Amino acid sequence: MIDFDPLEKHLARLLERHDQARSPWTYEDLVQRMQERRLDGMARRLGDGPVDLTSVRAAWAAGAGPLHPDHARALETAYLGETNLPWYAENLHGHLGRGHPLLADFFRRWVAEEDQHGRAFEIYLLMDQAVPPGPMLDAKTTMLRAGRPAPATDPFEIMVYTSIQELSTRVFYARLARVVADPLLADLLRRVQADESLHLAFYRDAVRLALHQRPELAKVVHRGLMGFREPVTVLPDYEERKAVIWDTGISNLKVFRTEVVEPLLRYWGLDDRAARDRWSG
Numbered sequence: 001m002i003d004f005d006p007l008e009k010h011l012a013r014l015l016e017r018h019d020q021a022r023s024p025w026t027y028e029d030l031v032q033r034m035q036e037r038r039l040d041g042m043a044r045r046l047g048d049g050p051v052d053l054t055s056v057r058a059a060w061a062a063g064a065g066p067l068h069p070d071h072a073r074a075l076e077t078a079y080l081g082e083t084n085l086p087w088y089a090e091n092l093h094g095h096l097g098r099g100h101p102l103l104a105d106f107f108r109r110w111v112a113e114e115d116q117h118g119r120a121f122e123i124y125l126l127m128d129q130a131v132p133p134g135p136m137l138d139a140k141t142t143m144l145r146a147g148r149p150a151p152a153t154d155p156f157e158i159m160v161y162t163s164i165q166e167l168s169t170r171v172f173y174a175r176l177a178r179v180v181a182d183p184l185l186a187d188l189l190r191r192v193q194a195d196e197s198l199h200l201a202f203y204r205d206a207v208r209l210a211l212h213q214r215p216e217l218a219k220v221v222h223r224g225l226m227g228f229r230e231p232v233t234v235l236p237d238y239e240e241r242k243a244v245i246w247d248t249g250i251s252n253l254k255v256f257r258t259e260v261v262e263p264l265l266r267y268w269g270l271d272d273r274a275a276r277d278r279w280s281g
């Protein structure tokens, strides 16, 4: 097991960097923009004359953001990944946060920020009914009831896993932001992506510090990269979701290899051909 005590001052610096770099954001802007857009759309559609209730309802329905159903599905899948937070928190608290005060300190910030991501996506999806709300709740319930076996229990391995997860998430949001037709959603995704970048920076740098201390831990990185699985794979319709997402080009094996696996290996100064090959496609 890695000894984090000698890394104390480095971890403190990573924590400080996170706090200084993060720009706090709220839901207010999101909710206000969605409401104003809806009202503006309705006003445009209804005009100045007297209107009947049926027309008002039709104008309301037409006032939702312009989001392709496949992108809505991709966002819903991202939301489900974020909202599975209780199980990530259980794992990180049990095996990472408890042993070291600085890691615990970072971990608690991380929980608050991840919670904010899931709630912001939920607000967006529900306010515009971008996907049917009933099945969305069913999927969330299924995911939470499935629980989550810990992907790792050793603190170093957890940080390797989390680095992969954070970068994978960041890449997903960045690519989704580039293709969605709704600028309001693109702005939200970029905000969340900025948080993911800071999460990644902490875990990825903590891994690099530990690798300097004990280079033989490269084998743990190898194991993490070979066995990585997205948390949403527990969803019964995961394969169907994956097919939709891969069709959009937001994500696929090549994206994962070139934008997640290879950058991490480069950053950690490792040459792991088997890990790259594992994700070739």
Ligand SMILES: [Fe+2]
Pocket: 082, 113, 114, 117, 169, 196
């Ligand atoms: Fe997140």
Ligand SMILES: [Fe+2]
Pocket: 114, 166, 169, 195, 196, 199, 200
């Ligand atoms: Fe994150």
